[in-house]
Amino acid sequence: MLELELRFEDGRVDHLQAGLPLEIGRGAECGLRLKAWRVARRHARLEQREGGLFLEDFGALSGTLVNGQRVTRHGPLHAGDEIVIGPCLIHLRDTGQAGTSGPAPASAAASVGLPGGPVPAPVSGGCYAGPSGADAAALAGPALSQAAAPGAALSGPAMPPADAAAPILKVMLGHRRRLHGVLLEKLDLRRRDIAGMSDEALRGEAMAAMRDIIAHDTEVPAGADRAALLLEVVNEAVGLGPLEPLLADHAITEIMVNRHDEIFIESGGRLSRHAAAFSSEQAVLGVIERIVSPLGRRIDESSPMVDARLRDGSRVNAVIPPVALRGASLTIRKFPQSRPAMDDLLRAGALDEAMRDFLAACVRHRKNLIVSGGTGSGKTTLLNILSNCIPDGERIVTIEDAAELRLNHRHLVSLEARPANLEGRGRIDIRDLVRNALRMRPDRIVIGECRGGEAFDMLAAMNTGHEGSLTTLHANSPRDALARLETMILMAGMDLPLAAVREHIAASIDFIAQQARLSDGRRLITSIVEVTGMESGRIQIQELFRYLPGPPAVFAGCGVVPEAFTDESGSARLPAAWFDRRTAAHAAPQGLGAAPHAASHAAPAAGHAPA
Secondary structure, eight states: OEEEEEEETTSOEEEEEEOSSEEEESSTTOSEEOOSTTSOSSOEEEEEETTEEEEEEOOOSSOEEETTEEESEEEEEOTTOEEEETTEEEEEEEOOOOSSOOOOOHHHHOOTTOTTSOOOOOOTTSSBOOSSHHHHHHTTGGGGGGSOOTTOOOOSSOOOOHHHHHHHHHHHHHHHHHHHHHHHHHHTGGGSOGGGSOHHHHHHHHHHHHHHHHHHOSOSOTTBOHHHHHHHHHHHHHSOTTHHHHHHOTTEEEEEEEETTEEEEEETTEEEEESOOOSOHHHHHHHHHHHHGGGTOOOBTTBOEEEEEOTTSOEEEEEOTTTSTTSOEEEEEOOOSSOOOHHHHHHTTSSOHHHHHHHHHHHHTTOOEEEEEOTTSSHHHHHHHHHTTSOTTOOEEEEESSOOOOOOOSSEEEEEOBOOOTTSOOOBOHHHHHHHHTTSOOSEEEESOOOSTHHHHHHHHHTTTOTTOEEEEEOSSHHHHHHHHHHHHHHTTOOOOHHHHHHHHHHHOOEEEEEEEOTTSOEEEEEEEEEEEEETTEEEEEEEEEEEOOSSOEEEEOSOOOGGGBOTTSOBSSOGGGGGEEEEOOOOTTOTTOOOOOOEEEOOOOOOOOO
């Protein structure tokens, strides 16, 4: 006789003696009945063959696992091997042969989902909820790696093995993929002019069609949350799919889709994997197309990369095969719904009061300022805040590759670069827009980011009557920022000697603010320097403020009053106390909008030296 130990998700343990061959499934004809939606009517079969006991899976969607590995055929089995089918872990006690098959005892059939047992209840955030925490854990994504290993004791509402829980997601993704195709076929979008339909009308029609499809569908499991499934399918067909709830969550600042079933988010400065997933690669491509098409941009195999933006201003970058080897990739940097101000940076611990007041004074007094920093360090946020310090009544022209800036000014013109069309024509780059902006009578020019030859035209504008202009660039220090500017000007094709380039930079830029993203996710200003001129062929800078990581971490003035704010008599036009202050730098865990924590006090300034 074959001796089996059955462990269920609700913690129950049963023992069974059965003859061979033994069929396992939820059908009445099976010797071992497991009534659960993850178990097929005829799921698997144990039988004695030459060489020992063998297991055969009949192709069930959720699969069969032996010792943690999914199998279709496996053998010979040995005493101690573990088989996972649906909610049941089967432990082989004795593989001795029996001549005939026998019916399973009632206790063995008393599995999860039998009549008379507790009815599975929906779980928020997923399409299916099991009777224990197992299925909910499966829908929780990364938590699967912490699930119990095969053979672990299942006491109380225990978790299944990680590999056993994974099929839950695959089952529901399979239904989403199938229903997604049915919905698209019913809507017949290819033969309709959906461009003439409003988003509300298209979504309403899709919802109505999906309700009809769900109502007549017989393949969706009985324990599935059909309302959640309906919403997920419609979002994926006519919206942004699983990204929609992530975009609605204000705590999430960045969304990264590595492939259709692998999504990461940034929240509170920390990266983590999210349980959300697209049903297929085609669904990701559909979402990308819906993002870029209204902007007049394209993405295909001949042009597999694109920058775009969402309606709320969030920045989007998409890459598709053949460049993206693992599948279409999508990165969304969300734009904050509220418009942060200098005081929000102060509360977030990104600077101190002296730095706040000094930067605001630089903008008011029309000083040319560059914000430097690495990727994701907060350059655009700081640029947006500085731009909103520009006094009312001045004419501002903003120039961006993908529009992100949101200024609160009435006299504002916003320009955005444009890629080439299908014929390779119509490209308008940042440099073209900078040159055109000079003919628009701007008081200030704000460039979202300098990346190439436009740096020369930007510096020329700063030095020819458009003082108080602002821009950002990628660099790890103020000195690196100057070196990058030199490189970008040389890239512009201007046949200028290096000494002339450096003179041009030194005459155009007044201050550089350096942004950084710390290892704990905080973003702050680590240095503010003044460009003081040229000496011995080298651009000279002096540091005015710096961040000292400590302990204790402080923002410190360097005891130097900037030359740009000194009059002809040598008197400072700004309070000298600003540059002698030391302020404790306390982390605000909630980022922008967090409660204030900084407490400042005057102290002897740290020594300084020109860089």
